[in-house]
Amino acid sequence: MTSSTQARTQPTWRYxxxxxxxxxxxxxxxxxxxxxxxxxxxxxGVVIIIYILAAIFAPQITIHDPERGSLRQRLxxxxxxxxxxxxxxxxxxxxxxxxxxxxxYGARVSLAVGLLSVGISVLVGLTLGSLAGYFxxxxxxxxxxxxxxxxxxxxxxxxxxxxxxxxxxxTNLIMALTFKGWVEFFRLARGxxxxxxxxxxxxxxxxxxxxxxxxxxxxxxxxxxxxTFVLATLRMGFLIVTEASLSFxxxxxxxxxxxxxxxxxxxRNFLINAWWVSTVPGLAIVILVLAINLFGEGLxxxxxxxxxxx
Amino acid sequence: MRxxxxxxxxxxxxxxxxxxxxxxxxxxxxxxGDPVDIMMGQGGAVxxxxxxxxRSEFNLDKPIHVQLGLFLADLARGDLGNSFSKxxxxxxLIGERLxxxxxxxxxxxxxxxxxxxxVGILSAVRQNSLLDRLSMGGAFLGISMPAFWLGIIxxxxxxxxxxxxxxxxxxxxxxxxxxVTGLYVLDSIxxxxxxxxxxxxxxxxxxxxxxxxxxxxxxxxxxxxxLLEILRSDxxxxxxxxxxxEPRVVLVHxxxxxxxxxxxxxxxxxxxLLGGNMIxxxxxxxxxxxxxVVEAIFNRDFPLVQGAVMVYAFTFVAASLVVDILYTYxxxxxxx
Numbered sequence: 306m307t308s309s310t311q312a313r314t315q316p317t318w319r320y321x322x323x324x325x326x327x328x329x330x331x332x333x334x335x336x337x338x339x340x341x342x343x344x345x346x347x348x349x350g351v352v353i354i355i356y357i358l359a360a361i362f363a364p365q366i367t368i369h370d371p372e373r374g375s376l377r378q379r380l381x382x383x384x385x386x387x388x389x390x391x392x393x394x395x396x397x398x399x400x401x402x403x404x405x406x407x408x409x410y411g412a413r414v415s416l417a418v419g420l421l422s423v424g425i426s427v428l429v430g431l432t433l434g435s436l437a438g439y440f441x442x443x444x445x446x447x448x449x450x451x452x453x454x455x456x457x458x459x460x461x462x463x464x465x466x467x468x469x470x471x472x473x474x475x476t477n478l479i480m481a482l483t484f485k486g487w488v489e490f491f492r493l494a495r496g497x498x499x500x501x502x503x504x505x506x507x508x509x510x511x512x513x514x515x516x517x518x519x520x521x522x523x524x525x526x527x528x529x530x531x532x533t534f535v536l537a538t539l540r541m542g543f544l545i546v547t548e549a550s551l552s553f554x555x556x557x558x559x560x561x562x563x564x565x566x567x568x569x570x571x572x573r574n575f576l577i578n579a580w581w582v583s584t585v586p587g588l589a590i591v592i593l594v595l596a597i598n599l600f601g602e603g604l605x606x607x608x609x610x611x612x613x614x615x
Numbered sequence: 616m617r618x619x620x621x622x623x624x625x626x627x628x629x630x631x632x633x634x635x636x637x638x639x640x641x642x643x644x645x646x647x648g649d650p651v652d653i654m655m656g657q658g659g660a661v662x663x664x665x666x667x668x669x670r671s672e673f674n675l676d677k678p679i680h681v682q683l684g685l686f687l688a689d690l691a692r693g694d695l696g697n698s699f700s701k702x703x704x705x706x707x708l709i710g711e712r713l714x715x716x717x718x719x720x721x722x723x724x725x726x727x728x729x730x731x732x733x734v735g736i737l738s739a740v741r742q743n744s745l746l747d748r749l750s751m752g753g754a755f756l757g758i759s760m761p762a763f764w765l766g767i768i769x770x771x772x773x774x775x776x777x778x779x780x781x782x783x784x785x786x787x788x789x790x791x792x793x794x795v796t797g798l799y800v801l802d803s804i805x806x807x808x809x810x811x812x813x814x815x816x817x818x819x820x821x822x823x824x825x826x827x828x829x830x831x832x833x834x835x836x837x838x839x840x841x842l843l844e845i846l847r848s849d850x851x852x853x854x855x856x857x858x859x860x861e862p863r864v865v866l867v868h869x870x871x872x873x874x875x876x877x878x879x880x881x882x883x884x885x886x887x888l889l890g891g892n893m894i895x896x897x898x899x900x901x902x903x904x905x906x907x908v909v910e911a912i913f914n915r916d917f918p919l920v921q922g923a924v925m926v927y928a929f930t931f932v933a934a935s936l937v938v939d940i941l942y943t944y945x946x947x948x949x950x951x
Contacts (some may be wrong), residue, residue: 461890
């Protein structure tokens with residue numbers, strides 16, 4: 306490479322980055338104005354942000370210990386009930402622990418599991434799917450067969466099976482959820498890359514001498530990232546429910562760490578005299594998952610109208 | 616001709632089942648400690664010779680590919696090994712629990728479809744009406760709600776507060792039901808036992824709703840959206856122009872085609888029913904396969920867990936197969 310071309314590539318690179326940034330800015334502005342015309346998705350987004358903030362600032366917005374209670378304060382009802390008190394706004398559980406505090410800390414578990422398992426699934430699925438869809442051949446047929454095999458297991462059964470063999474715990478939980486979670490993203494990416502690859506802009510990129518990895522990364526991926534994002538949002542709600550179900554069965558996060566699923570399970574023993582112990586943590590799951598699903602649907606309408614359901 | 620295709624499809628399912636079995640086997644091997652260690656962990660001091668004897672009984676002393684071969688050969692004969700905790704053949708234990716699980720799955724599917732069809736059809740016909748908005752909102756809730764939480768809410772309302780329905784189990788102890796098939800509702804009808812029929816139906820209601828709610832929600836949404844699309848198509852306009860009444864247009868002309876995507880989704884829901892079954896059976900103390908597996912997991916009874924996971928996966932594969940075949944009957948355009 307001569308010094309003159311180097312001199313020319315530097316500004317071009319910056320120029321291109323400038324365009325990228327401006328496109329991003331425009332996209333963001335467009336996205337924001339679309340979102341404002343979608344009040345349900347907007348409210349859902351706000352709810353999700355509240356959950357995320359609560360998870361991050363858990364120690365600041367709670368006063369009790371999430372794992373230790375006092376037995377003298379067992380089964381105190383929520384504040385609005387006759388015997389309730391505002392120092393335990395949502396009541397206490399069978400060990401005298403503040404349910405509000407435990408729900409706030411439980412948000413950490415649910416969101417961490419949701420984000421991590423979706424994140425890893427997207428990474429693995431997108432990488433393998435792009436490679437399989439772009440290069441086809443033997444790699445594609447092996448990966449696709451394997452994906453088909455994993456599809457033969459119902460999701461929860463697979464996760465329960467993996468947890469049964471590997472034992473409970475946070476890392477194992479993430480692994481159990483991603484072992485099968487990547488398949489959906491793999492199928493999406495593979496299909497999209499296969500159809501994008503035949504389009505003219507990819508051919509043009511090849512003619513200008515771009516490498517395969519450059520074409521995948523720079524030309525094709527930006528075009529499939531939106532549908533991936535939509536799918537990721539919708540899968541996250543599902544994975545959070547799955548984590549809660551595993552913890553409910555005692556196979557996920559182990560007590561005393563607060564997780565919503567295990568809180569509901571513990572509360573079952575007090576259904577007759579203390580309804581709140583089990584129902585309130587469950588409500589935390591329902592609201593979060595509802596918000597994520599509504600946000601995902603809104604996102605789909607905005608970003609990927611092809612997938613829209615009437 | 617069609618029969619040939621069906622047989623072809625059946626044969627194509629065999630490698631998938633084989634793959635499922637191999638995946639389960641691999642997971643078994645990845646488990647820390649071998650089965651004998653786990654069994655010893657539960658017992659007391661055992662001599663070295665005893666351990667060796669057990670190892671060779673479980674074929675653990677042979678190379679891994681031989682173990683896989685033996686495992687698959689046993690599987691082909693329907694031998695799923697022996698349960699550690701119950702000292703009985705796994706296949707027998709699973710067989711005993713299967714009727715309860717099948718009964719619950721039928722109850723849930725029936726509930727799901729009974730809700731989904733009227734709701735889906737009415738929402739499509741009256742698009743954007745209050746009814747449509749309410750039911751689609753409800754469907755969203757149904758998808759977002761964990762089955763265990765719904766079950767607990769139902770128990771609180773209908774068992775604890777109203778005392779209408781029982782909390783746990785399949786039937787009252789004093790019903791004196793004579794078992795024929797193991798499906799209690801069917802057995803009560805067969806033996807003409809009215810007390811048992813009432814009791815078993817009462818026990819079945821809440822678990823079926825908990826398990827079937829998600830099915831109802833998903834099927835209603837798909838049915839609605841595919842009906843909406845079809846109601847705008849030319850052949851429906853033709854049917855209307857020829858003077859067919861609206862109910863006939865919707866129920867006869869449109870519904871048949873809307874069933875095609877719906878059947879696929881119902882087929883996929885079998886997976887949800889199977890997975891949710893462990894959860895709901897735990898909530899309601901339903902003595903089916905799901906409870907058996909959950910108990911087996913805590914007893915570290917691996918042959919039992921492995922056998923049950925395989926039964927679940929095989930059922931799911933079989934269900935997809937049935938859906939595929941049904942699909943061609945609904946839509947002759949599709950080749951198997």
